[in-house]
Amino acid sequence: MQLSIIILNYNVRYFLEQCIKSVQSAIEGIDAEIIVVDNNSQDDSAEMMKNLFPQVCYIANQENLGFPKGNNIGVKRATGKYICILNPDTVVAEDTFHKLLALFERKAKLGIVGCQLIDGRGGFLPESKRGIPTYWRSFMKVSGLYRLFPSSVLVNGYYASHLPADKNGPVEILVGAFMFMPRKLYLELGGFDERFFMYVEDTDLSYSSLKQGYENYYYADTTIIHYKGESTDKDLEYVKRFHRGTQIFYEKHFRKSYVFDVLMRLITFVFLFSKQKKKGDKVATVSHTIVVSENPKVRERIEKTLQRSLQRVESLHGLEEIIKEKKGINGDLVEIIFDGDYLTNKEIITFMHKNYRSEIIYKIKPVNSLFLIGSNDSNSKGSVIILEE
The missing domain is CATH 3.90.550.10 (Spore Coat Polysaccharide Biosynthesis Protein SpsA; Chain A)
Known part of the structure; x- marks a missing residue:
């Protein structure tokens, strides 16, 4: 094997x-x-x-x-x-x-x-x-200071900034x-x-x-x-487990620092609350949805489920031309749905990475499946939409 x-x-x-x-x-x-x-x-x-x-x-x-x-x-x-x-x-x-x-x-x-x-x-x-999470690197990461100098090896060693x-x-x-x-x-x-x-x-x-x-x-x-x-989930249980994990790691591989431990406790709790969405924040809406599929029935089924009109295209090249013009207006989003029965995973992944933009979200209908799946960012929970028969 x-x-x-x-x-x-x-x-x-x-x-x-x-x-x-x-x-x-x-x-x-x-x-x-x-x-x-x-x-x-x-x-x-x-x-x-x-x-x-x-x-x-x-x-x-x-x-x-x-x-x-x-x-x-x-x-x-x-x-x-x-x-x-x-x-x-x-x-x-x-x-x-x-x-x-x-x-x-x-x-x-x-x-x-x-x-x-x-x-x-x-x-x-x-x-x-990533790099070895030394005390300095961990402090830079958890405090968010690494974002000020993302390409600095000294400040952003946590995310191995030496390597593009x-x-x-x-x-x-x-x-x-x-x-x-x-x-x-x-x-x-x-x-x-x-x-x-x-x-x-x-x-x-x-x-x-x-x-x-x-x-x-x-x-x-x-x-x-x-x-x-x-x-x-960036909740209290996450903070506890992450903090406990760092304690075990440092006790196993480095000399324990009580000052650093207290500092990490404070910073991780600040991190937790900073991840929570503020009440009243505007939620962007989808202004245009495009389905990439050669099968018109896929579009019809998704339209029936979402209860809104969709645009269907049959090529990724055509899709790229459309999204050049269909940019989010007033915070609205363009949603792209890939048909996994028509496109390969590599084609989907390559397109998503190449066309990463704040105003575009993606969903995938996996091969031989009757649901859509996606996630709007790296922090929020993923979403699943079951398609109607």
Whole structure:
């Protein structure tokens, strides 16, 4: 077996369906397996897996065991030479795994490899590549001061500013939403440290790989969607878990600093409240919706569900010409819906990234599905719209 893809699910049934379908397209021609571990989801994830993906290995935990333990359980069942830890709220391109397997054939002593991640609006996610979170870097990040000098290695070392987003190169830390590595390395490192529950365990694993003499690597030549907001609620529980994770990491790898700990507590709570939407904030409305599909019935079904008129185009080139003119007016938005039965995931991802704009939002109708899925930014929850029959 060449490759095992481990997907840990928790209450994101529709995102999981889209993710698995994208993975199935991406492993064509590869001797690969998909392993889904479910952390006691209370939605109909289990029924969906049984009905749509009976051939996929599905492990149902009886409680939420957290991110590290859930993934460790999946890797124990894996038989691939390589593994990919993959979030369920992601969409991979058809050539993603092929490119990464080829990369490992070319480069020796590779450790963990990540790729370029974009959010549901097409914007680059800076956590795709990061530096070791020293006290100074963490302070710059959590305080938001890194935004003042985003290209400064000194101020923005947390997000590995030495390496442009579109360039390949060694980095220190990679994000747990997508981690590709030899299974032998994962086992050598002991997998994710189960003292963590969620957050910072990816930093710990990446740093452990570096300490063993491996080169972690950011590979920008393939891009995937990570809706992110679907799996990350910026609430009090998030703050507690993130703070606890940083404590475990620093106690494990650095000398504990009580002054820094108090400072981080203060700043993280400020961060929490800054993420909350203010009451009375104007919510932008959709002024124009475009469906990219060759099938008129897809447009009719979406129109019936949304109860508004849509424009249909059959080419991405034609779509680009339209959006040059259809820009948001007075804060309104242009909505683009991709038909996954007509376009490849790579075509969709490439278009979203190339045409990232504040006035454009995207939704996808996954292949052989009757729902739309999308996320308007990297912080808000993703949305799912069930299409009427």
